[in-house]
Amino acid sequence: MFQVQPNDIQKCSDSSINSSRDPIKIRTFVELTMDVASASPRRYFFEVMSFFAIAEHEKERLQYFASPEGRDDLYQYNQKERRTVLEVLEDFPSVQMPFEWLVQLVPPLKTRSFSIASSLSAHPNQVHLTVSIVSWMTPFKRKRCGLCSTWLAGLDPQKKVHIPVWFYRGSLPPPPTSLPLILIGPGTGCAPFHGFVEERAVQSVSGPTAPVLFFFGCRNEASDFLYRDFWLFHTQSSGVLSEEKGGGFFVAFSRDQPQKVYVQHKMKEESQRIWSLLSAGAAVYIAGSSTKMPADVSSALEEIILKESGIPKESAARWLRLLEKDGRYNVEAWS
Ligand SMILES: Cc1cc2nc3c(=O)[nH]c(=O)nc-3n(C[C@H](O)[C@H](O)[C@H](O)COP(=O)(O)OP(=O)(O)OC[C@H]3O[C@@H](n4cnc5c(N)ncnc54)[C@H](O)[C@@H]3O)c2cc1C
Numbered sequence: 173m174f175q176v177q178p179n180d181i182q183k184c185s186d187s188s189i190n191s192s193r194d195p196i197k198i199r200t201f202v203e204l205t206m207d208v209a210s211a212s213p214r215r216y217f218f219e220v221m222s223f224f225a226i227a228e229h230e231k232e233r234l235q236y237f238a239s240p241e242g243r244d245d246l247y248q249y250n251q252k253e254r255r256t257v258l259e260v261l262e263d264f265p266s267v268q269m270p271f272e273w274l275v276q277l278v279p280p281l282k283t284r285s286f287s288i289a290s291s292l293s294a295h296p297n298q299v300h301l302t303v304s305i306v307s308w309m310t311p312f313k314r315k316r317c318g319l320c321s322t323w324l325a326g327l328d329p330q331k332k333v334h335i336p337v338w339f340y341r342g343s344l345p346p347p348p349t350s351l352p353l354i355l356i357g358p359g360t361g362c363a364p365f366h367g368f369v370e371e372r373a374v375q376s377v378s379g380p381t382a383p384v385l386f387f388f389g390c391r392n393e394a395s396d397f398l399y400r401d402f403w404l405f406h407t408q409s410s411g412v413l414s415e416e417k418g419g420g421f422f423v424a425f426s427r428d429q430p431q432k433v434y435v436q437h438k439m440k441e442e443s444q445r446i447w448s449l450l451s452a453g454a455a456v457y458i459a460g461s462s463t464k465m466p467a468d469v470s471s472a473l474e475e476i477i478l479k480e481s482g483i484p485k486e487s488a489a490r491w492l493r494l495l496e497k498d499g500r501y502n503v504e505a506w507s
Pocket residue numbers: 210284285286287288302303304305306307308309317318319320321322360363504505506507
């Protein structure tokens with residue numbers, strides 16, 4: 173057990189840990205503040221480790237990693253393999269780094285953002301999330317898992333757990349009922365739009381709502397068609413995404429055939445409907461995890477405007493910029 177004393181009381185007033193200054197277990201402190209199991213340590217960490225290494229061969233290796241000559245090898249061993257602090261410490265067991273040093277050198281645990289996937293009107297006092305479990309293989313074929321998504325997936329829904337949570341205003345403003353919408357959200361990018369459709373469904377009970385076109389994309393129909401039944405339900409019998417309401421739901425399965433099919437391909441197939449909704453004052457909302465997706469979708473929209481309106485290329489690009497200026501082109505993307 174030990175006690176945490178803030179340097180600056182003002183700065184620490186909203187800290188989630190130990191605001192009462194009660195003694196705290198070292199384990200709890202590490203779990204809440206230090207990223208020992210996800211982020212890779214920096215070069216200086218290796219330099220300090222070399223100082224505290226007892227075995228000579230480990231000291232030499234660590235000194236090499238910390239030197240300018242060892243920079244490339246350190247990159248291959250550490251960053252490229254996404255080695256964590258715990259793994260590095262395990263690889264150099266003779267290092268006896270004091271806790272005071274670890275506290276200063278281990279990367280701080282960062283918060284993760286998630287889009288709200290539910291509507292407060294449909295689910296009062298609840299917030300639903302749509303989380304993909306991140307995992308990938310390193311160049312040396314070691315399986316890496318995302319820290320927060322894996323942890324969330326491992327929670328037992330039957331057990332109550334206290335999770336520190338903050339709410340921030342996102343970059344997708346809630347659309348008014350009368351605003352026609354063109355939504356593009358591949359993968360977990362569908363999360364905010366699940367909330368939008370839920371909200372519109374509640375609103376449509378008491379009055380008319382503007383049309384919604386939703387373009388969704390995922391890898392395979394069989395494995396990651398998120399909320400399949402929900403979207404299909406709302407395409408039927410005067411649902412928010414139904415043709416009767418001027419709406420539509422279009423899905424691109426990228427890996428169900430030899431060549432990739434993405435949301436932008438589906439958008440081009442529906443270019444007439446997109447243009448007619450855009451001309452009627454619709455707003456475009458884009459969300460998702462791909463780094464290239466928002467730019468590709470923007471190019472597709474430009475092509476659609478060009479084709480359907482017959483205006484010159486520069487004017488199509490200007491048209492989109494004006495849409496953005498007007499607050500009718502909103503993007504929330506992450507990598
Ligand atoms: C505004 C916003 C909204 C978001 N909304 C959602 C949402 O609704 N749902 C959702 O699931 N996520 C969402 N995210 C992403 C989320 O915040 C996390 O980044 C994601 O869940 C991964 O966190 P993690 O802790 O599991 O992974 P981490 O431990 O943080 O690992 C992820 C990191 O691993 C590395 N990495 C991942 N894949 C590879 C690869 N193939 N090759 C090499 N390195 C790789 C990258 O450096 C990546 O940043 C959102 C992000 C933002 C900024």
